[in-house]
Amino acid sequence: MKKILGSVGVLAVVGALVLGATGAFFSDTETSTGNTFTAGAIDLKVDSLSTYNGDSYTTTTWGQNVLGVDITSERFFDFADIKPGDTGLTRVSLHVINNDAYVCAAVSNLASNDNGLTEPENAVDSTSGVGEGELDEEMLWTIWKDTNNNGIQDGEEIVLASGNPVNGMLAVYDSTSSVLAGGQTAYLGVKWELPAASGNETQTDSLTGDISFTVVQSRNNTNFQCIPQQHEISQISSVNVGEPTSESSFVMQGWSNAVWPQGGGWGGGDDQTIRTVSSDLDGHQLVIPSDPGNDSATVAMDFGGYVGPKELQIRHLDGFADDGFKVYVDGTEVGSYLDQTNDETWKTLEISGLNYTGTHTVKIVLEAAHWASYSTYGQLGISWIKIQG
Numbered sequence: 001m002k003k004i005l006g007s008v009g010v011l012a013v014v015g016a017l018v019l020g021a022t023g024a025f026f027s028d029t030e031t032s033t034g035n036t037f038t039a040g041a042i043d044l045k046v047d048s049l050s051t052y053n054g055d056s057y058t059t060t061t062w063g064q065n066v067l068g069v070d071i072t073s074e075r076f077f078d079f080a081d082i083k084p085g086d087t088g089l090t091r092v093s094l095h096v097i098n099n100d101a102y103v104c105a106a107v108s109n110l111a112s113n114d115n116g117l118t119e120p121e122n123a124v125d126s127t128s129g130v131g132e133g134e135l136d137e138e139m140l141w142t143i144w145k146d147t148n149n150n151g152i153q154d155g156e157e158i159v160l161a162s163g164n165p166v167n168g169m170l171a172v173y174d175s176t177s178s179v180l181a182g183g184q185t186a187y188l189g190v191k192w193e194l195p196a197a198s199g200n201e202t203q204t205d206s207l208t209g210d211i212s213f214t215v216v217q218s219r220n221n222t223n224f225q226c227i228p229q230q231h232e233i234s235q236i237s238s239v240n241v242g243e244p245t246s247e248s249s250f251v252m253q254g255w256s257n258a259v260w261p262q263g264g265g266w267g268g269g270d271d272q273t274i275r276t277v278s279s280d281l282d283g284h285q286l287v288i289p290s291d292p293g294n295d296s297a298t299v300a301m302d303f304g305g306y307v308g309p310k311e312l313q314i315r316h317l318d319g320f321a322d323d324g325f326k327v328y329v330d331g332t333e334v335g336s337y338l339d340q341t342n343d344e345t346w347k348t349l350e351i352s353g354l355n356y357t358g359t360h361t362v363k364i365v366l367e368a369a370h371w372a373s374y375s376t377y378g379q380l381g382i383s384w385i386k387i388q389g
Contacts, residue, residue: 042097042098042099042101042182042215042216042217043097044068044094044095044096044101044213044214044215045063045068045070045094045095045097046063046068046069046070046071046074046092046093046094047062047064047066047067047068047069047092047093047095048060048062048063048076048091048092049061049064049091049093050076050089050090050091051088051089052079052088053086053087053088059075059078060075060076062074068094076090076092076211077090077192082194083194084196084197084198084199084202085194085195086193086194087191087192088191088193089151089189089190089192090189090190090192091149091151091189092187092188092190093149093186093187094172094180094185094186094187094188094213095185096181096182096184096185096186096215097182098182098183099182099217099218099219100179100180100217100218100219101173101179101180101182101215101216101218102174102175102179102180102215102217102221102224102226103172103180103213103214103215104170104171104172104174104214104215104226105160105169105188105212105214106168106169106210106211106213106214107167107168107170107210107211108167108209108210109210110136110166110167110207110208110209111130111131111206111208111209112131112136112137112205112206113129113130113131113132113133113206113207113208114127114128114129114133114204115128115205115206116128117204118200118204120200121201121204123200124200125201133205133206134198135194136165136207138164138194138198139164139192139193139194140163140164140192140193141161141162141164141190141192142161142189142190142191142192143159143160143161143162143170143189144157144160144188144189145157145160145172145188145189146188146189149187151189152189153189158177160172160188165207167209169226169227170226171227172188172213172226173186174225174226175221175222180215233311233388233389234388235386235387235388236302236304236306236310237301237302237386237387238387239252239299239301239385239386240273240384241273241274241299241382241383241384241385242258242259242273242274242383243273246273250299250300250301252297252299253297254294254296254297255275255276255277256275256276256277256279256378258275259274259275259276264377266317266344266381267317267319267345267346267381268344270317270346270383271315271384273383273384274381274382274383275297275381275382276377276378276379276380277295277296277297277325277364277365277379277382278295278296278366278370278380279294279378279379296363297363297364297382298361298362298363298364299361299362300359300360300361301359301360301361301362301387302358302387303354303358303359303360303387304358304387304389305357305358306357307355308355308389309352309353309354309355309389310354310356310387310389311351311352311353311387311388311389312327312329312351312354312387313350313385313386313387314327314349314364314384314385315382315383315384315385316349316383317344317345317346317381318337318339318341318344318347319344319345320342320344320371320373321370321373321374321379321380322339322368322369322371323339323366323368323381324338324339324368325337325365325366325380326364327349327362327363328363328365329354329356329362329363330360331363334351335351336367364380366380
């Protein structure tokens with residue numbers, strides 16, 4: 001017995017030695033501390049240098065002793081007694097701090113008022129009051145990119161606007177032209193005149209308005225435009241539900257058999273081709289596995305390649321049943337319809353602002369309980385579905 005116990009003791013010691021050896025593998029650790037993300041910044045500073053009839057005009061000259069200012073109460077134009085033949089020039093400097101940017105200029109809230117009729121003006125102008133002024137029709141403006149900052153519109157410098165002053169947006173720098181590099185300065189020249197040929201009709205008139213400049217980051221923003229292109233609304237895709245030729249181009253699931261003219265009034269049949277979203281008419285042969293209650297149907301619709309808001313239109317019957325429903329695109333709810341009538345009226349649900357491109361699954365889900373004649377007619381008739389944009 002002693003020999004056995006002694007052997008056990010030896011084994012225990014050896015075991016301890018082996019266990020102690022398991023922590024002796026080679027190893028190395030490298031640690032990077034203080035990892036940081038810091039957002040960049042874009043800041044716009046502006047200054048103005050003005051002349052009036054060729055002389056320096058301090059009232060609208062500011063920001064010259066620093067690299068521009070943040071505009072608070074400063075004005076580019078502030079003239080109280082202009083007369084025919086007067087001219088002015090304002091040179092605007094735009095300093096973009098830190099990051100490359102696009103630059104947009106906007107003129108807004110122009111108000112041309114006639115502030116009373118003097119005797120000479122009354123002889124040529126019988127209108128007076130708000131919006132009845134003539135300065136906006138008589139004054140001439142030229143706005144250009146004064147690349148060399150000399151206050152003269154040289155032949156190759158780009159003219160952004162000319163003619164009578166109007167509200168509008170000007171693209172100083174955007175994706176259609178170029179980017180203003182961070183730390184650089186853009187120069188604009190603005191020349192105005194009240195032609196000598198203008199007459200007494202402008203006496204006491206006033207013209208006021210707002211001028212604003214906006215800078216937008218250019219990185220990761222390659223398609224930015226100060227003046228977005230106008231996109232003509234057109235039909236992108238359309239399925240005439242219940243019409244086999246039209247449906248052959250679409251993947252559709254969950255719809256009933258074609259139900260017109262198989263009994264019932266169906267509000268006159270709309271375009272004479274109808275299916276219902278929910279029905280027992282044919283055992284729902286195209287049933288969606290995830291919808292055992294047969295209360296939804298889907299169609300894969302093409303939203304086109306245009307990047308911008310689209311509109312989904314659904315032509316549906318608001319009948320004797322409760323025909324309220326919700327609409328989903330790829331599982332996201334995008335719109336709904338609350339039952340409104342207790343007769344048979346065809347309505348078009350329009351869901352705007354859908355920023356999809358390519359093909360996506362549109363799902364229509366009946367929200368109400370089945371009505372008394374569900375087994376005969378089904379519920380929620382659909383005539384067509386369209387995508388416009």
